[in-house]
Amino acid sequence: MGDLVTTSNFPNPDAVYVTLIDARRGMSEADAAALDARLVLILANHIGDLEVLRQAIGLARKTGQTNWALGE
Amino acid sequence: MADGRKAIYHYGYRRSPDQDARKPVRHPVIVVGAGPVGLTAAIDLALRGVPVVLLDDADRIGEGSRGICYSKRTLEILDRLGVGSDLVRQGVTWKLGKVYLGDDLVYSFDLLPEDGHKMPAFINLQQYYLEKALVERAREIDAVDLRWNNRVSGLDRRSDGVTLTINTPDGPYRLDAAWLIAADGARSTVRGLLGLGFEGVTFEDKFLIADVKMAADFPTERRFWFDPPFHSGQSALMHRQPDNVWRIDLQLGPDVDVDVEQKPDRVVPRLKKMLGERPFELEWVSIYRFNCRRLARFVHGRVIFAGDSAHQVSPFGARGANSGVQDAENLAWKLAAVLSGDAGEALLESYNLERIQSADENIAHSTRSTDFIAPHSPAERALRNAVLNLARRCDFARRMVNSGRLSVATIYDSPLTTPDEDFFAGSAYLGAPVPDAPVRTRSGRDGFLVEQLTGTFELMHMMNRARSNPPPGIKMTVIGEDLHDYAGLVAKRLDATPGATYLLRPDQHLCARWRAFDPEKIAAAYARALTR
Numbered sequence: 001m002g003d004l005v006t007t008s009n010f011p012n013p014d015a016v017y018v019t020l021i022d023a024r025r026g027m028s029e030a031d032a033a034a035l036d037a038r039l040v041l042i043l044a045n046h047i048g049d050l051e052v053l054r055q056a057i058g059l060a061r062k063t064g065q066t067n068w069a070l071g072e
Numbered sequence: 073m074a075d076g077r078k079a080i081y082h083y084g085y086r087r088s089p090d091q092d093a094r095k096p097v098r099h100p101v102i103v104v105g106a107g108p109v110g111l112t113a114a115i116d117l118a119l120r121g122v123p124v125v126l127l128d129d130a131d132r133i134g135e136g137s138r139g140i141c142y143s144k145r146t147l148e149i150l151d152r153l154g155v156g157s158d159l160v161r162q163g164v165t166w167k168l169g170k171v172y173l174g175d176d177l178v179y180s181f182d183l184l185p186e187d188g189h190k191m192p193a194f195i196n197l198q199q200y201y202l203e204k205a206l207v208e209r210a211r212e213i214d215a216v217d218l219r220w221n222n223r224v225s226g227l228d229r230r231s232d233g234v235t236l237t238i239n240t241p242d243g244p245y246r247l248d249a250a251w252l253i254a255a256d257g258a259r260s261t262v263r264g265l266l267g268l269g270f271e272g273v274t275f276e277d278k279f280l281i282a283d284v285k286m287a288a289d290f291p292t293e294r295r296f297w298f299d300p301p302f303h304s305g306q307s308a309l310m311h312r313q314p315d316n317v318w319r320i321d322l323q324l325g326p327d328v329d330v331d332v333e334q335k336p337d338r339v340v341p342r343l344k345k346m347l348g349e350r351p352f353e354l355e356w357v358s359i360y361r362f363n364c365r366r367l368a369r370f371v372h373g374r375v376i377f378a379g380d381s382a383h384q385v386s387p388f389g390a391r392g393a394n395s396g397v398q399d400a401e402n403l404a405w406k407l408a409a410v411l412s413g414d415a416g417e418a419l420l421e422s423y424n425l426e427r428i429q430s431a432d433e434n435i436a437h438s439t440r441s442t443d444f445i446a447p448h449s450p451a452e453r454a455l456r457n458a459v460l461n462l463a464r465r466c467d468f469a470r471r472m473v474n475s476g477r478l479s480v481a482t483i484y485d486s487p488l489t490t491p492d493e494d495f496f497a498g499s500a501y502l503g504a505p506v507p508d509a510p511v512r513t514r515s516g517r518d519g520f521l522v523e524q525l526t527g528t529f530e531l532m533h534m535m536n537r538a539r540s541n542p543p544p545g546i547k548m549t550v551i552g553e554d555l556h557d558y559a560g561l562v563a564k565r566l567d568a569t570p571g572a573t574y575l576l577r578p579d580q581h582l583c584a585r586w587r588a589f590d591p592e593k594i595a596a597a598y599a600r601a602l603t604r
């Protein structure tokens with residue numbers, strides 16, 4: 001069982017972000033949510049490690065509780 | 073929910089001499105409830121020499137079919153009690169399940185991919201036929217005193233048992249029991265009289281369950297649909313029963329009006345969408361909301377709970393009656409051993425542990441299935457639908473599709489088990505029922521291993537020269553002398569080398585095994601299995 005990697009795994013992080021954005025560009029909120037759900041399942045299976053998945057869920061939940069002050 | 077239910081078999085109330093006694097008559101064991109579980113417990117105890125009074129508040133069976141799927145392990149138990157083979161003949165044997173998304177097959181399973189077992193993976197049979205077979209068997213056995221129209225309404229606990237108040241058409245009377253088995257179903261009176269909580273999850277979705285009589289050549293498989301064209305956005309299940317009866321479950325969602333949806337003018341059009349114009353008759357219709365819950369403990373001093381009174385599951389997985397029958401067999405030999413003095417009352421704590429382990433497994437499976445079929449929120453539904461959409465393309469998602477994981481016997485993680493010293497491969501597990509295999513008897517008759525096990529402690533030994541007599545209380549069967557492993561499947565499934573020796577509990581669960589016959593180790597394992 002591995003540990004969740006939180007340092008960057010990609011030499012070009014901007015390209016990854018753009019790829020994920022492109023995947024949902026022009027989609028309705030519902031369609032994008034459905035896409036994300038499929039993506040989560042596909043990636044979870046690819047990772048194939050329940051412990052890493054748990055750590056990822058933990059991190060996602062924790063960061064969601066932060067109140068972002070999005071300044072202009 | 074009485075709509076559309078019919079009583080198939082009536083039995084008469086008969087006054088018992090106990091009702092004329094001045095003081096409550098004392099019995100070693102009283103079982104409350106003549107459902108599948110109470111009947112199994114009473115028959116099993118009686119066959120072990122314990123006389124049983126079995127009380128039921130009704131005078132008939134067959135009000136609604138309810139359970140239809142009975143598992144291999146349950147059939148093996150019923151076979152030992154003398155009704156299994158008849159039920160298999162009467163029932164519809166099946167082992168294949170198919171899951172559809174819309175019209176497309178996305179997943180299928182085979183519940184018994186190997187040969188060499190006496191009992192099939194599953195049979196389908198109306199629950200009233202199971203109950204009728206058990207009632208008839210009980211009536212053949214003098215030690216079962218089955219009293220219809222005897223409703224338990226009061227209970228006083230004492231240190232050495234309980235005193236019951238029982239209502240009958242002739243008025244109330246009282247009985248004493250050293251031990252009380254409460255098999256009085258999900259709405260257990262006994263549970264209420266003891267003030268015990270029954271906590272868990274109630275699912276919001278409602279399910280229409282219909283037994284439909286029609287001539288049809290649909291396959292003998294469990295077929296389950298998510299979002300079928302004939303019932304869009306919901307799920308559906310279809311299953312064959314004997315007598316040209318088909319079980320159909322249609323999910324209705326959380327918001328429907330139960331009284332309205334049960335009416336034939338609502339039910340029939342829904343079924344027509346599924347069945348087309350072929351003629352059919354409604355045998356039975358009901359609407360359920362399902363629960364998954366259990367008692368915190370099954371043993372409360374001299375009162376012991378078994379079956380739906382102790383735990384309740386949703387029907388996806390067919391774990392209700394199957395697990396209840398397995399409760400009954402687990403309890404019967406233990407209670408008989410306590411009553412005969414072979415074991416102390418401490419043995420009954422293992423019933424509590426083992427059957428709670430099993431109930432938790434069943435509740436977990438049945439909850440996961442129901443969560444998948446009836447997601448709790450739009451967000452959960454989105455993830456469920458994502459699995460279904462991916463299932464058309466990806467193996468990993470097909471394996472997440474959950475329309476019910478069907479009942480299998482629990483592998484007990486039990487203090488009664490002696491841990492392995494030697495390595496064993498094969499498909500036998502410590503704490504699980506011994507796997508079946510074909511054997512030939514001394515007289516040259518072909519049969520099966522499990523049916524040869526008589527319900528006592530058994531020592532199974534693979535013939536070689538080094539052996540002596542087993543400790544008293546244990547029956548020994550030598551493979552190679554008493555039974556011939558002509559197909560080699562006993563050896564294969566138990567990974568049995570010459571000299572290998574297996575100790576089986578009276579419920580046919582494997583509790584110890586060794587590569588060689590060692591009388592001291594056998595005696596120690598036997599004592600441990602009885603909590604001595």
Ligand SMILES: Cc1cc2nc3c(=O)[nH]c(=O)nc-3n(C[C@H](O)[C@H](O)[C@H](O)COP(=O)(O)OP(=O)(O)OC[C@H]3O[C@@H](n4cnc5c(N)ncnc54)[C@H](O)[C@@H]3O)c2cc1C
Nearest residue numbers: 105107108109129139140141224257261379380392393394
């Ligand atoms: C739609 C549906 C489908 C199902 N499908 C399956 C399936 O395929 N396979 C499966 O294994 N299970 C299935 N089940 C579950 C199964 O029906 C139950 O688990 C099973 O009936 C439990 O048996 P029991 O003997 O514990 O209780 P019950 O069958 O409920 O019997 C309890 C008995 O106690 C009596 N009683 C109650 N109170 C008193 C009292 N105060 N005094 C005297 N007697 C009393 C009642 O009259 C009754 O006869 C299904 C259930 C439903 C609803």
